[in-house]
């Protein structure tokens with residue numbers, strides 16, 4: 001797959017053509033004393049500001065090509081924020097109406113940006129680890145007009161994985177000069193880890209793949225569920241799109257470790273990123289300490305810190321009411 005690195009030489013046909021081709025940046029100061037070089041794929045360079053641009057553009061285009069998504073239909077998706085924003089962005093570019101179902105505990109910035117792209121929002125109780133409730137609500141809405149809605153379904157749509165396999169993976173491989181010791185990524189839908197991982201492993205089967213999850217919601221590591229403060233990951237279930245058979249291991253990071261690292265990335269590297277990026281880098285450094293022999297470690301900067309002004313990342317106490325219930 002050829003990456004069109006010089007696409008900006010000419011005018012683009014629409015903002016959708018600016019999706020992808022994000023920088024890969026070496027970390028220099030938070031990695032002091034660490035042997036393997038650690039690289040960050042800076043996904044907030046995309047038009048809607050997160051790693052989700054790629055998958056929504058591809059999921060919409062594939063659905064249009066198959067005839068599943070037709071003019072006049074309404075797009076309906078469940079998201080904790082970045083996916084909803086990217087979905088609303090692509091819907092806006094392509095002229096579809098859009099409804100996003102999300103837990104009410106997500107940051108105000110996410111809600112406002114989604115609305116700015118013209119989407120309607122439906123809220124369900126709880127926070128990041130209560131996405132299953134949003135999925136139930138989505139199914140109820142869809143049942144009201146099955147032919148009128150198209151649901152991208154990021155958690156189990158294989159086009160999510162394929163988008164990363166076709167774009168993020170090849171970009172990383174080229175940018176890293178064909179030397180990747182390990183790829184480390186926290187998972188929401190699992191699309192990034194599975195798609196990038198599959199591509200890198202096909203190039204070099206020695207590439208090690210690590211899932212990262214919140215210590216407070218260590219489903220993969222310990223089958224334990226609990227609320228946490230890392231928006232976008234650890235949604236409280238293991239998604240279809242996460243291929244656990246590919247994994248070399250699982251690394252957990254606490255919400256506090258993730259916040260601390262996200263702050264350090266801004267202050268010491270000039271990279272103001274969201275909390276899940278702090279989580280990824282904290283995990284990458286744990287791996288580096290355990291495996292100093294690795295040739296390099298690549299991880300993802302999933303979104304910008306500017307999406308978190310009203311959260312603990314920027315010193316605001318965010319209270320999320322988590323419903324009392326037996327968790328699935």
Ligand SMILES: Cc1ncc(COP(=O)(O)O)c(C=O)c1O
Pocket residue numbers: 051081082083186187188189190191192193231232233274276277302303
């Ligand atoms: C902030 C953030 N980080 C990480 C992820 C994880 O990406 P993926 O869904 O590809 O596993 C997401 C996904 O929603 C996200 O919003």
